[in-house]
């Protein structure tokens with residue numbers, strides 16, 4: 001399962017960039033869907049998914065920095 005988290009402005013004023021979270025079974029490494037996650041059990045291997053493996057992938061947005069040089 002890939003969850004996409006949209007841009008969000010946090011209470012402290014900082015911006016949370018758009019990113020995706022991929023959820024996998026830690027045992028068989030298969031993609032976990034929402035129903036499996038809700039049941040906390042992998043349909044493929046029966047592994048307990050109360051602590052699934054999550055990979056966060058940052059989607060790099062346009063950083064309009066105005067051509068800054070390092």
Ligand SMILES: [Zn+2]
Nearest residue numbers: 025028042045
């Ligand atoms: Zn599994």
